[in-house]
Amino acid sequence: MFSAFRMGFLGVHAGSLKNKTVVITGASAGLGATLAVECAQQGARLVLLARNAERLEAVARECEQLGSEVLTVVGDVAIAEDGRRLVEAAIERFGRIDYLVANAGISMWTEFAAIEDVTLFRTLMEVNYLGAVHCVHPALPHLKKSKGLFVAISSIQGQVGVPLHTGYSASKHALQGFCDALRMEVAESGVGVMTVLLHWLKGTELRQRALGKDGKALGDASREHRAEAVSLEKAAQAIVRGMQKRRRQLYVPRRLRLLAMVHALWPALAEWVVKGKVAREEG
Numbered sequence: 001m002f003s004a005f006r007m008g009f010l011g012v013h014a015g016s017l018k019n020k021t022v023v024i025t026g027a028s029a030g031l032g033a034t035l036a037v038e039c040a041q042q043g044a045r046l047v048l049l050a051r052n053a054e055r056l057e058a059v060a061r062e063c064e065q066l067g068s069e070v071l072t073v074v075g076d077v078a079i080a081e082d083g084r085r086l087v088e089a090a091i092e093r094f095g096r097i098d099y100l101v102a103n104a105g106i107s108m109w110t111e112f113a114a115i116e117d118v119t120l121f122r123t124l125m126e127v128n129y130l131g132a133v134h135c136v137h138p139a140l141p142h143l144k145k146s147k148g149l150f151v152a153i154s155s156i157q158g159q160v161g162v163p164l165h166t167g168y169s170a171s172k173h174a175l176q177g178f179c180d181a182l183r184m185e186v187a188e189s190g191v192g193v194m195t196v197l198l199h200w201l202k203g204t205e206l207r208q209r210a211l212g213k214d215g216k217a218l219g220d221a222s223r224e225h226r227a228e229a230v231s232l233e234k235a236a237q238a239i240v241r242g243m244q245k246r247r248r249q250l251y252v253p254r255r256l257r258l259l260a261m262v263h264a265l266w267p268a269l270a271e272w273v274v275k276g277k278v279a280r281e282e283g
């Protein structure tokens with residue numbers, strides 16, 4: 001009865017992705033590519049954006065082999081015009097947008113005091129925060145028509161700061177604040193906003209591409225993830241389930257919500273836990 005109440009009154013309903021149009025940014029690698037494949041398996045039509053055309057096409061071909069119709073758009077989310085082009089191309093090809101997944105992202109791994117050029121902060125904000133804004137702003141009228149869902153791929157760092165990630169944590173906090181405010185503004189129009197707060201993921205290039213103290217990608221100097229990181233497949237499956245249930249906030253893995261709770265109630269304890277984890281990744 002409680003679930004019927006939730007479904008009826010709160011507009012929460014499990015929906016299939018079959019023939020839905022799903023737009024995913026940062027789909028040429030890592031989580032975005034795995035999400036595209038997962039959505040293709042569920043029968044979605046896809047619009048995929050990234051800067052690397054060759055890798056984007058390879059992901060598109062994999063999705064097409066699963067029976068999905070796919071449109072690729074080469075672009076950079078840091079450029080507002082590219083967000084607008086993405087939305088226009090999606091509407092021209094498929095006529096609607098049901099889900100917009102703002103996934104494109106970039107990280108950092110360096111102590112704040114060691115940073116040589118603070119431009120690095122601007123880059124992180126332009127991709128992780130403004131990159132999402134640049135896509136959802138032109139997409140909003142179409143999401144209103146479809147009563148669709150905006151999905152922001154964030155991190156637990158959107159709620160809890162992590163050492164060596166000052167600029168990344170700040171950009172994901174900005175994204176979280178934006179989504180929390182937008183959710184209230186658009187609720188009555190039937191548009192949902194889901195934030196995804198992830199733990200570390202295994203098998204992505206985020207750490208190799210993370211910016212170091214000189215503002216350049218760390219490459220081989222980056223750290224490997226430890227065993228507790230989540231696999232891309234598990235994360236993508238959890239996100240698609242969350243999209244179907246139109247969740248407002250999704251922690252992956254679910255136990256990660258404990259850290260957010262501890263942080264709200266006893267921040268010093270949460271900081272001790274986080275510092276210990278980062279020190280182990282460093283070691």
Ligand SMILES: NC(=O)c1ccc[n+]([C@@H]2O[C@H](COP(=O)([O-])OP(=O)(O)OC[C@H]3O[C@@H](n4cnc5c(N)ncnc54)[C@H](OP(=O)(O)O)[C@@H]3O)[C@@H](O)[C@H]2O)c1
Pocket residue numbers: 025026027028029030031032049050051052053055075076077078102103104105106127153154155156198199200201202204205206207209
């Ligand atoms: N990996 C983790 O441990 C982890 C943890 C928490 C949250 N996340 C979040 O998950 C998301 C995906 O990260 P990932 O781990 O899959 O990283 P990844 O393997 O480095 O993939 C990042 C994707 O974003 C694209 N991208 C980067 N900058 C872009 C830009 N300016 N414009 C358009 N596309 C851009 C890249 O493609 P091109 O280079 O072809 O443009 C690539 O497809 C990010 O938002 C990240 O913050 C990851």
